[in-house]
Amino acid sequence: MRAYILGVCGAVILSAFLFLLLPRGKTGKFIGGVLKLFCVAVMLLPVPQMLRSFGQWEGAESGATVPLDSDFIAAMFERRAEREEEELAALFASEPGVGVRADISWAEEDYAYRVTGVSVCIEDFGIYGEDRHIFVIEQVEGRLAALFGEDVEVNVYV
Numbered sequence: 001m002r003a004y005i006l007g008v009c010g011a012v013i014l015s016a017f018l019f020l021l022l023p024r025g026k027t028g029k030f031i032g033g034v035l036k037l038f039c040v041a042v043m044l045l046p047v048p049q050m051l052r053s054f055g056q057w058e059g060a061e062s063g064a065t066v067p068l069d070s071d072f073i074a075a076m077f078e079r080r081a082e083r084e085e086e087e088l089a090a091l092f093a094s095e096p097g098v099g100v101r102a103d104i105s106w107a108e109e110d111y112a113y114r115v116t117g118v119s120v121c122i123e124d125f126g127i128y129g130e131d132r133h134i135f136v137i138e139q140v141e142g143r144l145a146a147l148f149g150e151d152v153e154v155n156v157y158v
Helices: 002-021 026-043 047-053 070-094 130-148
Strands: 099-109 112-124 153-157
Touching: 002 026, 070 099, 070 112, 070 130, 112 130, 130 153
Parallel strands: 112 153
Antiparallel strands: 099 112
């Protein structure tokens, strides 16, 4: 860095000294422009080297990747599952009018979130009478199968 600063200062001082010795005509203006370009070129000299080394850390080889933080990813997936559980409870409270507690089982595969199972406990059947429980359970199971697909294990219990 010190050599770079000394080189830039030297180029500016040399340009200023030559600028004082230049004639005042068109030739002087042309040579003054060339000296300004020389100063800019000296200032931009380390830019290609910085671009080549951009993204490389000390001791890292070219094209190296940074490992992902597995603990952070697992925590974010856990928060996502909790949010989906809350959304399921709100969905069933509004549409069929039943109170549920949902538990979502998930797995992480190649840093991807995948739901493996859904368990829904119906805590309150709302306005439905005693003889409509089976109908409500089937309705909840059908809705879960439509939301999560056939690959996900769905359990609905009372």
